[in-house]
Amino acid sequence: MFDQGLTVLRIRGIPIRLHITLLIFLPYIAYLAASQFSVIAMSLGLPREAMRLPPLAWGAILAVGLFVAVLAHELAHSFVALKNGVKVRSITLMMLGGVSWFERDDPEHEAWMAFAGPLMSFGIALASYVAFRLVPAPTELGAALLAFAITNAILGVFNLLPAFPMDGGRVLRGLLLRRVGRARATRIATATGKVMAVIFGLLGLLSWNFILVLIAVFVYMGASAEQARSSTRDMIRGIPIARFMTDRLGVAYADESPRAVAERLLRDNLVGARVMDDPHDGEDRREIGVVTVWDLARQLERGVAPVTVGAVMPVDVPRARASDDASRSIEALASGEASAVAVLDEGEHVIGIVTPAEIQRALALAGALGGLRAGR
Numbered sequence: 001m002f003d004q005g006l007t008v009l010r011i012r013g014i015p016i017r018l019h020i021t022l023l024i025f026l027p028y029i030a031y032l033a034a035s036q037f038s039v040i041a042m043s044l045g046l047p048r049e050a051m052r053l054p055p056l057a058w059g060a061i062l063a064v065g066l067f068v069a070v071l072a073h074e075l076a077h078s079f080v081a082l083k084n085g086v087k088v089r090s091i092t093l094m095m096l097g098g099v100s101w102f103e104r105d106d107p108e109h110e111a112w113m114a115f116a117g118p119l120m121s122f123g124i125a126l127a128s129y130v131a132f133r134l135v136p137a138p139t140e141l142g143a144a145l146l147a148f149a150i151t152n153a154i155l156g157v158f159n160l161l162p163a164f165p166m167d168g169g170r171v172l173r174g175l176l177l178r179r180v181g182r183a184r185a186t187r188i189a190t191a192t193g194k195v196m197a198v199i200f201g202l203l204g205l206l207s208w209n210f211i212l213v214l215i216a217v218f219v220y221m222g223a224s225a226e227q228a229r230s231s232t233r234d235m236i237r238g239i240p241i242a243r244f245m246t247d248r249l250g251v252a253y254a255d256e257s258p259r260a261v262a263e264r265l266l267r268d269n270l271v272g273a274r275v276m277d278d279p280h281d282g283e284d285r286r287e288i289g290v291v292t293v294w295d296l297a298r299q300l301e302r303g304v305a306p307v308t309v310g311a312v313m314p315v316d317v318p319r320a321r322a323s324d325d326a327s328r329s330i331e332a333l334a335s336g337e338a339s340a341v342a343v344l345d346e347g348e349h350v351i352g353i354v355t356p357a358e359i360q361r362a363l364a365l366a367g368a369l370g371g372l373r374a375g376r
């Protein structure tokens with residue numbers, strides 16, 4: 001859905017990325033934080049004349065602090081994931097907060113993984129509140145600490161609302177999992193998410209709260225996408241991935257130009273090519289991977305295509321055995337992380353690929369014919 005953004009640092013190997021929308025949004029958050037700061041300073045009996053910094057400066061400090069707090073919130077999710085053996089691809093900070101990208105779902109630990117973030121926000125809120133109490137007389141710093149405590153507490157509470165894909169919705173799904181199974185748990189959580197999205201949307205429109213309307217759209221789209229992914233997963237569960245495979249593959253040499261390979265695939269009506277490495281003296285060329293028409297098209301559209309197919313070829317193509325359950329490969333394809341899954345035979349040779357288009361084609365036919373298992 002979003003571009004990944006610019007990597008600014010790595011924490012325990014996790015790339016932390018800043019999304020462009022964050023930079024656009026930060027001044028707005030600073031403005032909101034400044035007005036919140038003014039209200040709190042006034043309630044503490046702090047006259048404007050006594051302040052060293054204008055409220056807008058405090059707003060900017062609080063806005064940056066808030067995004068650091070959001071990063072801590074996301075890191076809490078990520079550390080629980082790492083502890084359960086789930087790799088974290090990256091954390092992206094964007095306008096509506098942070099998103100952690102995990103390598104795979106972990107239904108077993110989802111509730112705890114989702115709860116860790118809000119728990120961190122509450123922890124930050126509590127620490128700021130304690131620091132506020134320790135500041136002797138009402139000062140600007142005290143007002144800022146109190147504002148920070150309140151914002152983080154709100155962040156924690158808001159994230160715990162059962163609005164899938166927000167944290168609370170994930171906690172709900174994780175808790176339901178054992179009682180009703182994954183498919184029903186997802187159905188309940190995403191349906192609740194959609195209801196919450198409508199409520200957010202109405203409240204946002206009534207109160208002219210632009211952020212709340214955006215969150216409503218984000219929640220609604222996220223819940224719909226997860227529901228679609230989940231029903232696809234259900235439909236193809238237990239079916240060997242080879243049933244969705246296409247073997248319309250050509251051959252490409254790693255040192256060929258992407259354009260030449262693309263032209264050949266188009267002419268021969270193929271969906272991809274096995275890539276063979278450069279010949280070493282005397283040795284035969286070895287198969288080093290696969291490249292799909294989608295990989296080639298994406299690179300050629302960018303204009304500055306690398307000179308060789310070897311450089312275009314994705315390095316981390318997910319692999320599956322022909323007999324593997326197709327539902328296990330759906331995550332990588334549905335998230336857009338991979339353009340194809342390579343299907344291997346017993347001798348680790350690529351015998352075909354599965355792309356989202358192949359699965360959609362099979363599902364469309366199965367829908368018309370009344371079920372995948374009945375087909376064929």
Ligand SMILES: [Zn+2]
Pocket residue numbers: 073074077114117118159167
């Ligand atoms: Zn969270």
